[in-house]
Amino acid sequence: MQNYFAFASRYCCVPLRERAGTKIKRLMRIGICCGTILLVTAQVLFARVSGAQDIRETKIQFGLKNASLKTALQKLQSQSGYNVFYLSSRVSAYNNIHIEKETRSVYQTLELILQDTPFSFRQEGKSIILSEQAPAPLPAAHRTVQPAPVRGRVSDEKGQALPGVSIVVKGTQTGTISDQDGNYTLSVPEGYQVLVFSYIGYNTREIQVNGRTSVDVTMTESVASINEIVVVGYGTQSKRT
Secondary structure, three states: OHHHHHHHHHHOOHHHHHHHHHHHHHHHHHHHHHHHHHHHHHHHHHHHHHOOOOOOOOEEEEEEEEEOHHHHHHHHHHHHOOEEEOOHHHHOOOOOEEEEEEEEEHHHHHHHHOOOOOEEEEEEOOEEEEEEOOOOOOOHHHOOOOOEEEEEEEEOOOOOEOOOOEEEEOOOOOEEEOOOOOEEEEEEOOOOOEEEEEEOOEEEEEEEOOOOOEOOEEOOEOHHHHOEEEEEOOEEEEEOO
């Protein structure tokens, strides 16, 4: 019996080992073939991208009149064979592009199309990618300085609020009036520092702001207001008190 099992293990198991080895070899061959195909495909794609002609060398005949930027880019893509990528929402604001019909390089044509826009471009293989440049900061001498707001309250000598007081920045047409609580807010342009407060029956006051953002003012009654007008049955007369 022992000799029988030794004989079976020696001769009957050989085909099983051979079949397993054949399957492994087959799988290895399939893997090598797939790897080769992928490698060749990658090389072909790389060759196509790296072999794309420079847009400085590619010539096209291009021209248009009063077209939008989006239309110009679509026409360029159609005529040049390059894929042009951009954000549609960003280019839609630019119109009235006029370019004389002439044979130029794709690079020169793009420069003409984008000359009055904030866009720049770069080539990546058969693709042209547009990017928007951030606007350069203005020199300090040309920056618009926002007026500094000045707030305050206008009252009489007793501390009572005075509504309807006229407040004007001296030397300008900028002004406002105080509200029912005597409060006001006024933007003072750069270079002007005097506020003029005027109200019927009160002395006009000119107040220097001197960089302050809060200016409260007390108005004094005018001497002229001491003369009262008395209405009588046959006319009017002045009464001095």
